[in-house]
Amino acid sequence: MSKNKLTRRDFVVKSTVNLIGAAISTSVPATMVNKALPESTHPAAANQADDAFADEVKKLPVEEPYHYHKQLSEGPVHIKRRDGTIKPLANEILVDERWKIIVKTGNSIILKNATQDFQEYLDKSMGTRVEIVELNSLKKLPTSIIVGTREQLPGFGLQLKGSKDYEIIVTPQSSVIICGYDEKGAMFGLYNLEARMNFREAPIILKGLKTTRHSLFDTRMVLSWMGWMEWPDTLLSHLAHDGYDGIFASVYANPTGDRTTAENSTEFYARLLFKVRGQDPKVIHELIHRAARFGIKVYTPIVYQYLDTPESETGLRNLVRAIVKEFPGIKGYVLLTEGFYYKEWRAGHADEEDKIREWARKWSKAVAMVEEECHKVDPAIEILPWEYNIDFRPQKTELKRYFIQQLPKGTIPLLTWENGKGFEIDGMKGYLRDYSLSQIGPAEVTNGQIAEARSRNMKVYCKVDTFASWQYGTLPYLPVPNQWFDRYNALEKYKVNGTLESWSSGYKPNFISELRAWTCWTDAPPMESLLNGMAKRIFGDAGSSKAVEAWKYFSEAIRLVPDTGPNMGTNNAVGNPIFFQVPPLRTATFIHSWTDFEKWLGYFGSELNPYWPFTVSRMVFYPDFTNKINKAEQYARSATGIEAGKETEVLPVFLKYLKQAADKMEQGLKLYREAALASSASKREQAVREVIVAEHLQRMMLSDFAILEFESLRLKVATATGNNASLYEKMESILRQEIRRTELSLLAATRDSRLGFQFEQDYVYTPYSLKEKLAVLKDTLDNQLPAAQKKG
Numbered sequence: 001m002s003k004n005k006l007t008r009r010d011f012v013v014k015s016t017v018n019l020i021g022a023a024i025s026t027s028v029p030a031t032m033v034n035k036a037l038p039e040s041t042h043p044a045a046a047n048q049a050d051d052a053f054a055d056e057v058k059k060l061p062v063e064e065p066y067h068y069h070k071q072l073s074e075g076p077v078h079i080k081r082r083d084g085t086i087k088p089l090a091n092e093i094l095v096d097e098r099w100k101i102i103v104k105t106g107n108s109i110i111l112k113n114a115t116q117d118f119q120e121y122l123d124k125s126m127g128t129r130v131e132i133v134e135l136n137s138l139k140k141l142p143t144s145i146i147v148g149t150r151e152q153l154p155g156f157g158l159q160l161k162g163s164k165d166y167e168i169i170v171t172p173q174s175s176v177i178i179c180g181y182d183e184k185g186a187m188f189g190l191y192n193l194e195a196r197m198n199f200r201e202a203p204i205i206l207k208g209l210k211t212t213r214h215s216l217f218d219t220r221m222v223l224s225w226m227g228w229m230e231w232p233d234t235l236l237s238h239l240a241h242d243g244y245d246g247i248f249a250s251v252y253a254n255p256t257g258d259r260t261t262a263e264n265s266t267e268f269y270a271r272l273l274f275k276v277r278g279q280d281p282k283v284i285h286e287l288i289h290r291a292a293r294f295g296i297k298v299y300t301p302i303v304y305q306y307l308d309t310p311e312s313e314t315g316l317r318n319l320v321r322a323i324v325k326e327f328p329g330i331k332g333y334v335l336l337t338e339g340f341y342y343k344e345w346r347a348g349h350a351d352e353e354d355k356i357r358e359w360a361r362k363w364s365k366a367v368a369m370v371e372e373e374c375h376k377v378d379p380a381i382e383i384l385p386w387e388y389n390i391d392f393r394p395q396k397t398e399l400k401r402y403f404i405q406q407l408p409k410g411t412i413p414l415l416t417w418e419n420g421k422g423f424e425i426d427g428m429k430g431y432l433r434d435y436s437l438s439q440i441g442p443a444e445v446t447n448g449q450i451a452e453a454r455s456r457n458m459k460v461y462c463k464v465d466t467f468a469s470w471q472y473g474t475l476p477y478l479p480v481p482n483q484w485f486d487r488y489n490a491l492e493k494y495k496v497n498g499t500l501e502s503w504s505s506g507y508k509p510n511f512i513s514e515l516r517a518w519t520c521w522t523d524a525p526p527m528e529s530l531l532n533g534m535a536k537r538i539f540g541d542a543g544s545s546k547a548v549e550a551w552k553y554f555s556e557a558i559r560l561v562p563d564t565g566p567n568m569g570t571n572n573a574v575g576n577p578i579f580f581q582v583p584p585l586r587t588a589t590f591i592h593s594w595t596d597f598e599k600w601l602g603y604f605g606s607e608l609n610p611y612w613p614f615t616v617s618r619m620v621f622y623p624d625f626t627n628k629i630n631k632a633e634q635y636a637r638s639a640t641g642i643e644a645g646k647e648t649e650v651l652p653v654f655l656k657y658l659k660q661a662a663d664k665m666e667q668g669l670k671l672y673r674e675a676a677l678a679s680s681a682s683k684r685e686q687a688v689r690e691v692i693v694a695e696h697l698q699r700m701m702l703s704d705f706a707i708l709e710f711e712s713l714r715l716k717v718a719t720a721t722g723n724n725a726s727l728y729e730k731m732e733s734i735l736r737q738e739i740r741r742t743e744l745s746l747l748a749a750t751r752d753s754r755l756g757f758q759f760e761q762d763y764v765y766t767p768y769s770l771k772e773k774l775a776v777l778k779d780t781l782d783n784q785l786p787a788a789q790k791k792g
Contacts, residue, residue, distance in 0.1 A: 050695060060752075062750050069226055072508060094202070098143050100131050102144050103135075104138050107183065110183045118147075118190045146175060163218075166178065191243075211523050218498045242507075249287060252273060252339050255326070256319075259278060299330070302320065302335060320369070331380075333374065384412050394445065413460055417462045418435065425640070430643075433641045469505065477512045478558065479697070550671040550694070558661070562657045563654070572619040573699075579776070627719060636650040662701040702737075703742075717788070746770040749766070
């Protein structure tokens with residue numbers, strides 16, 4: 001990240017210094033609070049539509065926290081999807097009980113697992129029982145689905161080029177041939193046939209279908225949404241169905257359990273690593289074995305502080321040799337600067353570019369040692385150096401290219417796709433402060449790095465959000481498919497070879513990731529066809545066109561959002577109180593003890609704000625009650641990356657675009673709610689749940705607006721003289737709207753346990769903390785505001 005924002009978790013040691021009202025060097029004069037805010041007073045003012053729809057939400061079963069975790073871990077992979085009213089058209093074939101799945105005797109576990117999965121899919125999802133028949137030699141048979149590789153199906157697959165490629169052919173004899181370049185290709189071909197049937201909502205295949213599909217990515221890897229090392233078989237199966245073939249496991253920990261850096265170094269980042277869980281090598285072995293059944297490769301980090309001494313080099317080489325010897329099944333290693341770094345982690349973020357370049361050379365030297373040791377054993381092991389948090393502002397392109405120039409050619413740079421992407425709002429230039437979808441990407445620095453890597457004939461992998469993002473990271477996914485498709489097209493345009501997708505939101509099944517899977521092979525249907533098919537499946541014929549139109553509005557909305565990255569406004573706004581006065585302490589404090597309270601608030605302490613300890617401090621917006629700093633203005637600057645003089649107010653522009661985004665969401669939500677209410681009884685629950693996610697996205701925008709506007713008004717009251725009746729009236733209105741919005745958020749969170757969860761810190765907000773927020777809001781409205789106004 002930039003020098004002002006050092007880690008993806010916001011360098012809490014620095015940012016939490018100000019949570020109890022202390023002044024900081026980047027303060028904005030309180031005199032600025034008297035300037036005008038945009039007319040509103042509140043965007044997309046509360047209407048009756050969301051209240052009325054709440055009655056539908058109330059019909060859903062109550063879910064306790066972690067309910068979805070249990071469901072995803074223990075529930076079935078396949079659910080009923082067949083619509084009994086759908087009959088095959090004249091140009092279609094119905095797969096029924098007369099059909100068979102034909103495979104070759106002696107297939108590996110990958111293809112055996114995939115064919116058994118397809119058999120289960122037809123049974124559980126489509127109500128059709130078919131038999132698996134193993135033959136010594138595959139041949140075309142009528143009413144059969146024949147599955148194999150090029151070697152097993154002579155004459156087929158002649159255009160397939162690499163792993164994961166496949167073709168699907170429906171013959172005139174009513175047989176279906178699924179031919180993979182390899183067994184992975186055959187597996188993904190079967191899963192694509194499932195996806196086609198899902199859109200049709202029946203076991204129906206198009207006559208004469210012939211498609212040859214080439215994989216666009218060597219690897220698509222992802223983290224688990226469920227938790228650090230939580231990879232149940234059901235999740236692995238869902239991953240494979242959505243086209244993933246890699247997982248990144250044991251994040252921030254060596255797979256062997258080696259903790260040399262964490263337990264022997266006093267350097268800043270080593271002390272952070274000390275807090276990371278220890279790894280059990282047996283768990284990694286077991287995960288590699290289970291993942292292999294689904295054709296999924298396991299990637300892990302290597303964690304080491306390299307000091308550029310003979311002893312340090314020996315230590316690194318020994319560590320790598322031990323890991324590779326212990327785990328021949330690991331297919332690649334991610335060398336992320338958060339854990340794999342040279343000497344002093346902070347040195348990679350110095351202001352002096354010469355120091356950063358020296359750091360790059362030393363870091364790349366360590367990368368070369370890893371590459372050499374791994375490739376002595378297995379040249380196919382992928383070494384993925386990821387210099388994620390080195391300054392990614394647009395003007396640092398040459399510096400970022402320099403990192404690529406230092407890397408050994410036997411590695412594959414893992415680039416961060418969108419971070420730092422520049423944009424302009426109302427004549428002010430900003431840049432994405434972290435993972436966000438409001439800009440398509442790539443960032444200017446990433447574009448330069450791709451060009452540099454291509455000039456060296458190196459492959460390029462990218463960390464890229466594809467279904468969820470830290471921009472609204474406590475939602476399970478972002479329902480903005482049009483914007484996602486623009487990003488998918490950009491990835492294809494830049495010929496990115498592999499991906500680490502949606503760090504650190506992690507994967508969980510959702511309709512966006514299903515759509516994403518289609519775009520990872522050639523010969524995908526047009527976006528319009530995919531969106532229409534998905535909308536029909538979720539909402540039915542009556543509401544599908546409204547849902548598609550709603551997605552356009554949602555996609556327009558996300559493009560307007562100026563709040564970028566893992567901030568309060570995009571992750572905890574619905575759970576953050578509006579503070580008018582200093583609240584009572586809820587945890588221990590160390591203001592008068594020998595403990596350094598500021599450090600206790602940060603990474604090396606509890607990371608909790610005693611006034612609101614329900615989530616990590618960096619997710620809490622807390623006013624400066626000394627009234628020296630306009631924390632709302634400060635927040636707007638930080639969240640947008642706008643670098644403007646103190647005389648220029650950013651907050652009014654920030655609120656202006658947040659308002660526009662919320663209003664666009666409201667236009668779409670009107671249609672989305674109508675689509676859900678028009679759905680049949682069998683589709684109603686899923687349709688309502690889709691609306692819940694979209695409503696929650698808008699509520700996050702509205703609460704973000706409310707918190708910042710209220711704080712600006714609070715400062716006006718605190719610093720102004722004379723009659724403040726109009727200011728109090730505005731604050732009262734904001735509180736009333738936020739109370740109703742929080743009540744709706746509470747209802748949603750009790751019906752969908754995915755809301756509020758982000759595995760880096762578990763739940764950012766819970767139903768319990770929302771109730772606590774309501775108590776604060778009501779006390780402020782009923783007691784604090786009247787008392788302050790009376791006092792005068």
